[in-house]
Amino acid sequence: MERARTNQDLKPAKEAGLWESIKETVKVGLQALLIALVVRTLLFQPFNIPSGSLVPTLLIGDYLFVSKYSYGYSKYSLPLSEYLPFEAKGRIWSAEPKRGDIAVFKLPKDNATDYIKRVIGLPGDRIQMINGTLTINGKAVKREQIADYATTDAFGQPIQVPQYVETLPGGVSHRIIERDGDRGMWDNTQVYTVPPNHFFMMGDNRDNSTDSRDLGSVGYVPFDNFVGRAEVIFFSIDEGASAWQIWNWPWTVRWNRLFNPIH
Template sequence: MDYDGKPLRKPAETGTWASIRETLKVGIQALLIALVVRTLLFQPFNIPSGSLVPTLLIGDYLFVSKYSYGYSKYSLPLSEYIPIQAEGRIWGADPKRGDIAVFKLPKDNSTDYIKRVIGLPGDKIQMIDGVLNINGKAVKRERIADYETTDPYGQPTKVPQYMETLPNGVVHRVIERDGDNGFWDKTELYTVPPGHFFMMGDNRDNSTDSRDLANVGYVPFANLVGRAEMIFFSIDEGTPAWQVWNWPAHVRWSRLFTTIH
C-alpha cells in the first residue's frame, strides 16, 4: 500500500509492450491454425524427382488432402519421432485405383514418396513387355505423340508416350524412356497383401516403386499420408523457388492451380 493506505496500482502497459504482446498473440494463433490445417486438411509438398513425369514434373509444388483417406499416425507432423505403434486409421477411406498418393516409405516409415495407386488389396500385378497387367488382363494403352525430355546427359530427346486406361476408367499418361525393354518392364507376378497397395510411377523406366520389393514393396494402408489434389506452383528444374527475380522466365504459368489426375 502507499502512504495513505490505498493499494498500489500496477503501472499501465506502455503502448510498445502492448503492441508486442498483441503481435505475439496473433502469431501464436496463426501458427496453431496453420498446424491444424497442415495436420487435418492440406499439406504442401514439392516434387524432387521425375518418377511421375509426365503427370508431375520436378519443380511442381502441390497440395495433398490429408482427409481423403482418413488419419493415421503418419498424418501427424514428425510422425517418425512419435513412439506409438498404431497401425490403423480413423475415418479411413480406401484410395481409388489411379489416385496419386503421398505415403511414408515402408522401409523406414519416414521418407515421403509419391506414386500412383495401381494395385488394390488382393490384386495380381505384373509387367509383361512394358504392358501393365492387372488380374490377368492387359491394361489398355494407346500410343500418342512422343514426350520431349532430356537424356541422362542433359541432351534433348523424345521417348515413347502412351495413354493408359486403368480398369476403373482412370486415364493417364505414361512414358517408357527405355522402350518396352526397361529393367522393370518384365517382372514377376505380384499379389498385393490385404491392407496394402501397389504403387507405381508414370515414368515407368525411371521410378523406384512397388515393383522393387527390396526398397519400396507393398504399401500399408496406415502409411498413406494423403491424395495429391492440385499444383499451386511450378518452376523449371534447377531454379530455386525463392529466387523471385527468376519467376517471369522460369515459372511454368500454365501449370499453376491445375488439378492432378
C-alpha cells in the same frame, strides 16, 4: 485548476499502449501459427517434387497440396511421425485409396521417407508387366500411343520417348512414358499378388521409377503408411531454378501449371 500534462505524465501511457500493441501482435501471431498447424496436420500438407518418376504428370519443381483427410488419419499422417515415441497402428475415419489416385506415403523400408506414386493395385490384385504393358488380374490395361514426349535420357541428354494414354480399370486415364521403350528393366516382371490392406504403387515414368515393382526398395505399401492424396499444383518452377530467387520468376515459373488439379 487542472495542471497541464507533462512528458513524464505521458510516458507511462505510451509504454502501456506499446505493451498492449506487442501483446496483440503476439496473440495474432500465435493464432495464425495454431491455424497453420491445424491445417497442415489435419487438412492439407505442401510437398515438392524432387524426382522425375511421375513425369509427365508431375515435373521436378512442382509444388503441390496433399489432402490429409482423403484417406483418414494414421500415425504417418502426423508431422515428424518418425520421431513419435509410440507405435500406433490403424487409421481413423479411413477411406481406402482408389485405383489411379496419386498419393504420398511413407516408404515401408524406413517408415520415414516421403514417396509419391500412383495407386495401381488394390488388395488382392495380381499385377504384372509384360513387354511394357501393365496387366491387372490377367487382363492387359488399355494404352493408346500419342505424340512422343520430350525428356532426357539417363545421361541428361534430350530425347524424344514413346508416350501413351493408359486407362485403368475403373476408368481413370493418365499419361505414361517409356524412356527405354518396352525393354526397360521393369517392363517384364513376375506376377505380384497384393496382400490384404496393402497397395501396389507405380510411377508414370515407367523406366525411371523406383516403385512397388522393386520389392527390395519399395514393395507393397501398407494402408497405414499413406499420408494423403495429391490434389493441386500450387506452384511450379523450372528444374534447376531456385524458388527463392523471385526476381527470376517471370522466366522460371511455369505459369501454365499453377493451380492445375492432379489426375
